[in-house]
Amino acid sequence: xxxxxxxxxxxxxESVKDALCEIGIEGMTVTEVRGHxxxxxxxxxxxxxxxxxxxxxxIKLEMVLPDKLVDKAVxxxxxxxxxxxxxxxxxxxxxxxxxxxxxxxxxxxxxxx
Amino acid sequence: MAxxxxxxxxxxQRIRERFDAGTSARETLQALCEMADRNIQQVWAELxxxxxTESQGLCLxxxxxxxxxxxxxxxxxxxxxxxxxxxxxxxxRPLIAEFSKTLWDMGFRVSSAGRTLEECKRxxxxxxEFHLALLDRRFLAGDAExxxxxxxxxxPGPERQARPFLMAQxxxxxxxxxxxxxxxxxxxxxxxxxxxxxxxxxxxxxxxxQISGEKREVWNSTVAEEELTGNAVNFxxxxxxxxxYNNERNDNTLTYELQAxxxxxxxxxxxxxxxxxxxxxxxxxxxxxxxxxxxxxxLLRYMEQKAPSQQSLRQRIFNAARVPKIEPGGSKAxxxxxxxxxxxxxxALADRTVLYALFAEAAKTGVPLSRETERTIPYVMLHPExxxxxxxxxxxAFQEILASDFPGVALRPMQRLGLxxxxxxxxxxxxxxxxxxxxxxYTVDEHTLRTIEHLQELAxxxxxxxxxxxxxxxxxxxxxLLILSLLLHDVGKGMPVENHVAGSLTALDSAAARxxxxxxxxxxxxxxxxxxxxxxxxxxxxDIFDPTTVSGFAALVQTPxxxxxxxxxxxxxxxxxxxxxxxPWKAEMLWQLFVATSNxxxxxxxxxxxxxxxxxxxxxxIRQLTNSTSTESIQRxxxxxxxxxxxxxxxxxxxxxxxxxxxxxxxxVQTQLVATQHAFSLTLLTADRPALFASIAGVLAGWGMNIxxxxxxxxxxxxxxxxxxxxxxxxxxxxNPSEVERxxxxxxxxxxxxxxxEALLKGREQASRQRAPKVEVVTRxxxxxxxxxxxxxxxxxxxxxxxxxxxxxxxxARLGCNIEVALVDTEGQKAIDVFYLTAQNxxxxxxxxxxxxxxxxxxxx
Numbered sequence: 001x002x003x004x005x006x007x008x009x010x011x012x013x014e015s016v017k018d019a020l021c022e023i024g025i026e027g028m029t030v031t032e033v034r035g036h037x038x039x040x041x042x043x044x045x046x047x048x049x050x051x052x053x054x055x056x057x058x059i060k061l062e063m064v065l066p067d068k069l070v071d072k073a074v075x076x077x078x079x080x081x082x083x084x085x086x087x088x089x090x091x092x093x094x095x096x097x098x099x100x101x102x103x104x105x106x107x108x109x110x111x112x113x
Numbered sequence: 114m115a116x117x118x119x120x121x122x123x124x125x126q127r128i129r130e131r132f133d134a135g136t137s138a139r140e141t142l143q144a145l146c147e148m149a150d151r152n153i154q155q156v157w158a159e160l161x162x163x164x165x166t167e168s169q170g171l172c173l174x175x176x177x178x179x180x181x182x183x184x185x186x187x188x189x190x191x192x193x194x195x196x197x198x199x200x201x202x203x204x205x206r207p208l209i210a211e212f213s214k215t216l217w218d219m220g221f222r223v224s225s226a227g228r229t230l231e232e233c234k235r236x237x238x239x240x241x242e243f244h245l246a247l248l249d250r251r252f253l254a255g256d257a258e259x260x261x262x263x264x265x266x267x268x269p270g271p272e273r274q275a276r277p278f279l280m281a282q283x284x285x286x287x288x289x290x291x292x293x294x295x296x297x298x299x300x301x302x303x304x305x306x307x308x309x310x311x312x313x314x315x316x317x318x319x320x321x322x323q324i325s326g327e328k329r330e331v332w333n334s335t336v337a338e339e340e341l342t343g344n345a346v347n348f349x350x351x352x353x354x355x356x357x358y359n360n361e362r363n364d365n366t367l368t369y370e371l372q373a374x375x376x377x378x379x380x381x382x383x384x385x386x387x388x389x390x391x392x393x394x395x396x397x398x399x400x401x402x403x404x405x406x407x408x409x410x411x412l413l414r415y416m417e418q419k420a421p422s423q424q425s426l427r428q429r430i431f432n433a434a435r436v437p438k439i440e441p442g443g444s445k446a447x448x449x450x451x452x453x454x455x456x457x458x459x460x461a462l463a464d465r466t467v468l469y470a471l472f473a474e475a476a477k478t479g480v481p482l483s484r485e486t487e488r489t490i491p492y493v494m495l496h497p498e499x500x501x502x503x504x505x506x507x508x509x510a511f512q513e514i515l516a517s518d519f520p521g522v523a524l525r526p527m528q529r530l531g532l533x534x535x536x537x538x539x540x541x542x543x544x545x546x547x548x549x550x551x552x553x554x555y556t557v558d559e560h561t562l563r564t565i566e567h568l569q570e571l572a573x574x575x576x577x578x579x580x581x582x583x584x585x586x587x588x589x590x591x592x593x594l595l596i597l598s599l600l601l602h603d604v605g606k607g608m609p610v611e612n613h614v615a616g617s618l619t620a621l622d623s624a625a626a627r628x629x630x631x632x633x634x635x636x637x638x639x640x641x642x643x644x645x646x647x648x649x650x651x652x653x654x655x656d657i658f659d660p661t662t663v664s665g666f667a668a669l670v671q672t673p674x675x676x677x678x679x680x681x682x683x684x685x686x687x688x689x690x691x692x693x694x695x696x697p698w699k700a701e702m703l704w705q706l707f708v709a710t711s712n713x714x715x716x717x718x719x720x721x722x723x724x725x726x727x728x729x730x731x732x733x734x735i736r737q738l739t740n741s742t743s744t745e746s747i748q749r750x751x752x753x754x755x756x757x758x759x760x761x762x763x764x765x766x767x768x769x770x771x772x773x774x775x776x777x778x779x780x781x782v783q784t785q786l787v788a789t790q791h792a793f794s795l796t797l798l799t800a801d802r803p804a805l806f807a808s809i810a811g812v813l814a815g816w817g818m819n820i821x822x823x824x825x826x827x828x829x830x831x832x833x834x835x836x837x838x839x840x841x842x843x844x845x846x847x848x849n850p851s852e853v854e855r856x857x858x859x860x861x862x863x864x865x866x867x868x869x870x871e872a873l874l875k876g877r878e879q880a881s882r883q884r885a886p887k888v889e890v891v892t893r894x895x896x897x898x899x900x901x902x903x904x905x906x907x908x909x910x911x912x913x914x915x916x917x918x919x920x921x922x923x924x925x926a927r928l929g930c931n932i933e934v935a936l937v938d939t940e941g942q943k944a945i946d947v948f949y950l951t952a953q954n955x956x957x958x959x960x961x962x963x964x965x966x967x968x969x970x971x972x973x974x
Binding site for chain 2: 009010011013014032033034042044045046051053056057083087
């Protein structure tokens with residue numbers, strides 16, 4: 001099992017979510033986050049006041065997937081989240097030892113379905 | 114005792130079957146209570162005889178809901194073990210343990226406490242809940258004499274002394290509970306016990322009466338009100354029984370699923386009360402909310418009453434001498450008393466003008482109506498000897514309420530009393546309407562009123578999310594139209610239409626016709642309703658840092674004024690979905706889009722110029738309005754103005770400008786002065802010339818006028834159209850109509866160069882400069898050479914003061930800068946001015962910019 005974390009542009013979220021649903025991935029955790037990588041923030045001035053946006057708004061998706069679905073999920077996110085501009089985000093993959101469904105204590109990949 | 118368990122199960126089942134067959138909640142609760150009493154007494158007696166002990170020194174008391182004989186199917190049994198002394202407590206411990214286990218095995222959930230008689234004399238300040246539950250004590254089993262001592266000798270004294278404490282604690286606990294549920298009964302899935310309007314409201318009100326000694330006159334309830342309360346309690350009790358049976362546990366949440374089941378069996382509705390008409394879950398929930406409102410209204414009225422307290426003689430004498438605080442209102446039918454609007458003359462309310470003035474006062478001052486006032490209004494409205502006078506509310510009166518600083522303070526009680534639907538019958542479609550949605554938490558009408566309350570909160574934002582939006586709320590123009598849009602934006606959700614926005618727009622058609630909105634007013638509300646989801650959608654689905662997104666959005670919105678309204682509407686609409694919906698993240702994204710779009714408007718003004726031939730519908734409209742035979746001269750007039758000109762002026766205004774334009778041949782300076790509700794608007798049309806803007810600003814300063822907004826546009830033929838909105842600080846024009854002509858002449862003379870400006874200005878500046886500003890604004894001067902192809906943008910943010918615009922204009926003129934376009938605005942004591950400048954038809958050189966910066970910095974400080 002692999003935990004997939006993707007940081008994406010907020011504007012791409014709906015498309016990414018729909019595309020993941022289409023390949024059978026419906027369970028995910030979504031968080032509104034702020035951050036920056038190479039895409040630094042910028043400053044807007046409105047009515048004499050500076051509004052500095054040094055941490056840009058992003059969406060973080062988290063999901064734990066069975067190994068066989070990981071490549072498909074990564075491809076899907078790459079296809080739908082990419083605009084080609086700086087700031088499109090990143091995907092992180094980490095191995096997960098176990099998963100447990102709290103309701104019935106199922107373990108492993110069974111707990112993911 | 115082994116046989117008791119199955120017997121109890123069978124009896125429980127029989128009670129449930131009877132309830133399902135239609136037995137009332139009252140009888141069901143009574144049956145459950147009798148069953149519990151009987152079994153407790155039997156188990157206690159059998160255990161006691163088994164242990165060979167006497168009950169002396171111990172008795173069992175039922176407390177709380179069980180004490181009141183309101184035992185719901187899966188509620189806990191609140192039992193107090195009362196000991197005569199500490200020894201009894203030790204001696205009875207094994208018996209009590211066995212007793213509790215036996216009851217548990219029989220399916221009773223016992224929640225027990227133990228106290229000695231001595232302990233009961235003390236008030237536990239950190240456990241007010243226990244003392245409140247003790248108010249409902251009832252003897253169950255054991256030493257009856259011990260109970261008698263507690264009930265008649267031990268408790269009355271401490272309870273009497275503790276009344277102020279108990280009342281204060283009860284109010285505190287109630288306030289906390291109501292706040293936890295957002296202070297509204299209108300939850301989509303309410304908790305029928307705990308949420309506002311639930312059974313707990315009834316109980317809290319009952320405790321308040323009990324603590325104050327059951328003095329009926331204190332609470333002043335009518336027989337009709339008592340009957341309504343009784344009906345509401347029966348209705349909610351039926352629901353709570355139903356929920357317990359369906360959930361098979363003490364879960365009081367009225368979920369969507371159970372709403373449908375309850376509606377299907379017309380739960381709680383009398384047989385002869387049109388049960389068939391109330392089969393849809395939405396209709397049935399409306400009945401629920403009506404009953405919940407009865408309980409909640411009673412509780413809130415009780416909460417507003419002064420807490421009864423033991424007063425010393427000195428206090429009583431002091432209070433008798435003290436006159437209640439009544440603020441000025443003199444002859445008015447109402448006055449502010451102890452921070453609430455109270456009615457002085459009930460009969461005066463029969464005149465609807467007076468009634469609406471009361472709401473207008475609430476909206477203007479933010480002072481709410483007292484519950485007693487709210488109670489009086491329907492009484493007056495329904496009184497056969499007080500026929501309504503001046504019944505229909507004109508748009509202007511409603512507008513006054515909507516445009517105020519606290520519209521929600523008036524609209525909320527107006528809705529409760531049915532007055533809002535008198536004025537806006539369209540609103541009835543969403544009255545108490547539950548729309549299944551896992552995102553929204555409240556009914557549609559509640560959501561709507563919350564949007565308005567979230568906006569009025571922006572006067573003093575309660576948290577960081579609102580800080581940026583505060584200045585928007587304070588400066589937004591046509592607040593009345595914004596609030597009207599909010600009132601109607603979701604009305605379509607209660608209409609049989611596919612798309613609720615289309616329904617809301619239909620509702621606007623009828624509302625606009627009835628309220629007699631002008632075409633422009635209706636168009637603005639139409640836009641806001643039609644596009645009420647667009648800004649939120651742009652924030653969530655578009656890259657708001659992409660200039661294309663911003664320019665596309667600006668093209669949709671068209672004007673900064675409208676952007677401001679749409680932004681506030683979006684902020685409020687998201688905020689009112691549920692308390693967590695407007696995350697700081699979303700609030701910031703929305704603000705970024707607002708700022709980017711706003712800046713786009715001010716930085717792209719001269720990029721988008723009018724080509725009159727592309728504006729055929731406008732040309733035709735102006736031709737009709739001015740009775741012109743052809744559109745040629747209209748084309749000449751419009752050609753080259755920034756597109757914003759069309760966006761900020763109505764067709765009628767453009768037509769009047771054109772009329773002035775046509776007179777330029779006979780008189781080269783054309784002016785038009787119009788008095789608006791709170792200000793004056795001056796339009797001046799003439800051929801462009803150096804220092805023109807500075808001269809007009811100077812005349813206004815010389816006359817003591819305070820410019821709050823201005824713009825200057827030029828067309829391709831070099832005709833400039835300057836518009837100044839100003840307030841008359843000394844009421845010169847308002848109090849002396851003859852001065853209007855002198856003012857106009859003075860303006861004409863200065864602009865034509867016939868009279869010097871300096872004489873007019875002398876003395877005025879000195880007087881005005883002496884006043885210290887309430888808020889310090891740091892001057893900021895910035896140049897932008899990239900936004901416009903032809904001009905250099907100069908943005909000045911500085912402390913506003915009379916004559917400021919003249920000072921800036923004079924500095925610009927001195928350095929030979931030509932104002933191509935100007936946008937002048939104020940925000941409290943802050944002036945925000947944007948000028949598109951050229952010098953000899955080119956952008957300003959770096960050196961000129963620097964010189965100008967120094968000159969302005971020296972002038973503005």
